[in-house]
Amino acid sequence: MTDARVQRCLQPGVSILVGTVDPGGVPSCCRAIAIASDDGLETLTVYVPVATSQEAIRNIALTKRLAVAASHPVDHCSTQMKGTTIDTRLARDEEAERVRRGLDAFADVLDAIGVPRRLTRGVAHWPAFAITMRVEEMYDQTPGPQAGTRIR
Amino acid sequence: MSVRLHDIWRCFQGVVPAIIATADRHGTPNVTYLSQVHLVDERHVALSRQFFNKTSRNLDENPVASVEVIDPVTLQAYRLRLKFLRSEKSGALFDTMKLRIDAIASHTGMAGIFRLIAADVFEVVSADFVDGFLAEPPRDEPAGASLDGKRTEIRGLQWVSERINRATDLESLLSSVLAALDEYFGFAHSVVLLHDETRQLLTAIASRGYGPSGIGAEVPLGDGLIGTVAREQRLLRLTSLEADLRYGRAVRRESAGGPALLQAEIPLPGLRDAQSVLAIPLTVGSRLVGVIAAEDRDPMRFSEWDEAYLAVIANQIALGLDRMIERCDENADPPPPTTVAVAAPPPPPLAAKRAARRVTYYTSDDAIFVDDEYLIRNIPARILWKVLGESQRTGRTEFSNREMRLDPSLGLPAVKDNLESRLILLRHRLQEKCPDLQIVPTGRGRFALRAEAPLELVER
Numbered sequence: 001m002t003d004a005r006v007q008r009c010l011q012p013g014v015s016i017l018v019g020t021v022d023p024g025g026v027p028s029c030c031r032a033i034a035i036a037s038d039d040g041l042e043t044l045t046v047y048v049p050v051a052t053s054q055e056a057i058r059n060i061a062l063t064k065r066l067a068v069a070a071s072h073p074v075d076h077c078s079t080q081m082k083g084t085t086i087d088t089r090l091a092r093d094e095e096a097e098r099v100r101r102g103l104d105a106f107a108d109v110l111d112a113i114g115v116p117r118r119l120t121r122g123v124a125h126w127p128a129f130a131i132t133m134r135v136e137e138m139y140d141q142t143p144g145p146q147a148g149t150r151i152r
Numbered sequence: 153m154s155v156r157l158h159d160i161w162r163c164f165q166g167v168v169p170a171i172i173a174t175a176d177r178h179g180t181p182n183v184t185y186l187s188q189v190h191l192v193d194e195r196h197v198a199l200s201r202q203f204f205n206k207t208s209r210n211l212d213e214n215p216v217a218s219v220e221v222i223d224p225v226t227l228q229a230y231r232l233r234l235k236f237l238r239s240e241k242s243g244a245l246f247d248t249m250k251l252r253i254d255a256i257a258s259h260t261g262m263a264g265i266f267r268l269i270a271a272d273v274f275e276v277v278s279a280d281f282v283d284g285f286l287a288e289p290p291r292d293e294p295a296g297a298s299l300d301g302k303r304t305e306i307r308g309l310q311w312v313s314e315r316i317n318r319a320t321d322l323e324s325l326l327s328s329v330l331a332a333l334d335e336y337f338g339f340a341h342s343v344v345l346l347h348d349e350t351r352q353l354l355t356a357i358a359s360r361g362y363g364p365s366g367i368g369a370e371v372p373l374g375d376g377l378i379g380t381v382a383r384e385q386r387l388l389r390l391t392s393l394e395a396d397l398r399y400g401r402a403v404r405r406e407s408a409g410g411p412a413l414l415q416a417e418i419p420l421p422g423l424r425d426a427q428s429v430l431a432i433p434l435t436v437g438s439r440l441v442g443v444i445a446a447e448d449r450d451p452m453r454f455s456e457w458d459e460a461y462l463a464v465i466a467n468q469i470a471l472g473l474d475r476m477i478e479r480c481d482e483n484a485d486p487p488p489p490t491t492v493a494v495a496a497p498p499p500p501p502l503a504a505k506r507a508a509r510r511v512t513y514y515t516s517d518d519a520i521f522v523d524d525e526y527l528i529r530n531i532p533a534r535i536l537w538k539v540l541g542e543s544q545r546t547g548r549t550e551f552s553n554r555e556m557r558l559d560p561s562l563g564l565p566a567v568k569d570n571l572e573s574r575l576i577l578l579r580h581r582l583q584e585k586c587p588d589l590q591i592v593p594t595g596r597g598r599f600a601l602r603a604e605a606p607l608e609l610v611e612r
Contacts, residue, residue: 019173019183027181028218029173029231051284052229067173067181082180114427114451115168119227124287139206141184148206 006138006151009070009079010037012105018048018131019067020059028055033125034102035070041135041152044068044081047091047099047128057129060085066133069141073109078141079151087132099128153281157194160223160230160279164191165391167224167451172199174210174217182206187396189221189232190249192273197232200249201239201270208272211236217274220282224392224452229282239270246271247386255380255388256396308336312465316472321593322572323579325476326358329469334360337458339446341426344434345371345378346442346473346573350565351530354382354443357573367580368528381431382443387466389459390429392451427451432462434470441470441477477570508606509588513537515611522586532578534562536591539601540609553597575599 008014016032030053032046046068048056060066064085071078091099107120138152163170166188173183184207190198197219201208211217215236222229240246250268257267312332319325326344333339341361345354356369374383381388390396426447434441444466448454512521519529520536528536538559539551553571557564564571579591588605 015185017171017183017185019175019181021173021175021179021181023179025175025177025179025214026216026218026233027173027175027183029171029183029220031171031220031229049284052282063179065175065179065181067183069183069185071185076185078185080182080184082182115224115227122227122286122288124284143185143187143203145203147203 006041006079008072008077009081010035010041011072012101013072013109014070015073015106016046016102017069017071018046018053018056019069020056021063021065022059023062028059030056032068033106033123033128034099035068036098041081041138043086043132043134045130045132047095047102047125047130049124050090050127050129051124053129056131057088060088060131066131068133071141073106073113076143078143078147080139080141081133081135081137082139083133083136085131086134087130089130091126091128091130095128095130096126099125153283155230155279155281157191157197157276157279160221161191161456162223162225162452163221163230164189164197165224165452166396167392168222168227170219170221172207172217172219174207175214176210177213182210186219188252188392189219190245190271192245195276196237196273197234197276198240198245198249198271198273200253200268201272202253202268211272227286229285230279231282232279233277234274235277237273237275239272241270245273247384251380251384251386251388252390252396254384255377255390258374258376258380308332309461309465311336313468316468319472319476322473322476323358323576325472326576327360329472330358330360333446333465337462339448341448342444342446344442344444344469345369345382346570347382347440348570349568354378355573355577357442357577367584368577377429378431378443378445381433381445382440385433385435385438385440387433387459387463388429388431389454389456391454392427425449428453430454430458430462432466434466434473436470436474441473444469477568477572508608509586510608510610511540511589512610512612522589525585527585528578528581531563532574532581535574536578536582537611538562539591540607543601543603544607544609549602550594550598550600553599 014035016035018030018032019027021027030048032048034047035044037044066085067080067082069078069080103121103123103125107117110120111117137150140149140151141147170186170189171183172186173181175181186199188200190200192198217234217236219232219234220229221232246268249271253268312329315328315332316325319328330342330344333342343356343359343362346357347354352373354371354373356367359367371379371382373379377388377390426449428448428451429445431443431445433443446454510523513533514521517529518533520527520533535556538556538561542548542551556562556571557569575591582589582591588603589607590602592600592602594600
């Protein structure tokens with residue numbers, strides 16, 4: 001997998017999935033609205049709606065373990081990053097625009113494949129938690145026999 | 153807030169991919185998409201396992217999972233807590249899930265590469281509405297068919313049965329059945345393909361909503377969506393065709409060996425932008441008669457109810473088709489006339505005024521071209537070539553099914569020769585490609601050749 005392909009997971013319009021786990025090993029999933037990294041994916045921040053991420057936040061507080069998968073809805077090109085949470089906070093007002101743009105871009109992509117934009121824009125996205133993770137492992141997750149290949 | 157699984161059935165149609173989180177024995181989570189969550193019953197779901205991936209390994213180590221599914225109409229999310237029970241590698245559930253994957257694999261040229269390894273069965277520990285997922289609560293219409301709807305369906309069943317019983321020939325049976333399905337069930341795009349046992353393929357013999365094109369299209373058994381339905385003799389309902397194909401193409405792209413080693417993708421039989429497909433095998437006992445398929449641009453067009461209901465109607469259609477084909481086969485035609493038949497009107501005087509048509513039979517390809525455009529091949533081509541030659545040599549314009557059956561050079565099978573369906577196919581192809589030349593039924597077991605343009609016959 002090329003660096004360019006890895007960088008695609010930061011592009012607008014990707015679908016972002018978040019996986020966490022509680023101390024008893026019970027996993028939980030939710031969807032994030034936006035993703036950002038300003039250090040070449042050494043760390044990465046995902047924005048999850050407060051309304052739907054209570055369980056994820058609780059799990060992170062207890063175990064700090066986090067998995068984030070970014071996938072393009074059209075071609076399923078996907079990357080999964082795993083690591084340790086280093087910061088969890090309520091997203092700041094100046095980040096609201098980033099989150100809204102994330103949802104709009106995702107709505108545009110889904111609209112192109114048949115999910116009406118108005119539906120996607122109805123998904124709750126704000127207020128949001130910003131969860132920052134130190135990326136320790138990265139995997140190619142595009143469906144197929146190579147899915148799960150470690151790339152970093 | 154907990155929910156009943158059957159109340160959120162739309163989430164299990166695969167229109168919006170679900171997500172699944174698992175964790176390994178060390179507590180490292182993994183999250184990924186699922187192509188489809190299969191609803192088994194009110195307390196169980198099944199997930200398809202196509203590859204031995206991280207999710208599979210995690211479940212072996214730690215048999216719990218969290219799945220989020222989304223209603224494609226409202227976009228409301230629901231979360232399921234699952235406990236992994238077992239992997240099934242055979243049986244009814246496995247076969248049902250396998251058919252869908254085989255069909256997609258075949259369609260995308262990946263037969264044998266993209267396949268179901270196991271159906272992983274889970275107990276649903278809890279199923280909950282995700283509060284706050286939508287900024288505003290979803291607006292939903294009441295579920296279930298209305299009484300009027302049920303009455304319509306019963307009337308529809310009655311109507312289809314009557315049409316089948318009243319049909320006097322194969323062509324009227326096919327056209328009236330497709331019309332009834334359109335009128336009563338809104339199946340505006342449908343096609344019937346008949347099974348050719350000798351050549352192990354299906355031939356499109358009647359269609360509705362596609363215009364004349366498509367009649368005569370051939371689908372080998374096992375190829376694509378319809379070919380897979382025919383081979384497996386199992387009904388297939390795809391409610392997220394585009395999403396399934398995108399997923400399949402992603403796998404194809406990523407497959408070892410590259411696309412060069414894979415087979416070409418088979419074009420869809422009808423609508424280019426079909427979102428849902430319902431394909432039903434037409435069988436009599438264990439014998440395949442054909443396939444009836446309907447398509448729609450609405451991904452949610454075909455429900456479980458349509459599936460069950462159409463299976464009943466398909467049985468009737470299959471019996472009707474089989475009866476009609478047998479009747480045609482056993483029909484005691486009168487001996488062939490030795491002179492030009494009285495019943496057949498003489499060729500219209502226009503013939504001399506129209507531009508000549510060049511009809512070429514390519515022996516090596518067993519195919520006929522009209523003015524360099526492909527018309528038809530195989531047995532229907534040989535039938536046309538026979539009657540054209542006979543007409544040119546003797547002036548005869550009327551022929552009988554019997555003389556076709558008695559001519560070994562045509563290669564008709566000794567039993568179940570499907571002659572009537574081959575003549576229907578020939579008629580449709582001529583109407584579409586060469587309206588100056590027609591094969592017209594003139595009575596039971598008889599047909600006439602009508603040429604409204606001079607013909608130049610060439611054999612190569």
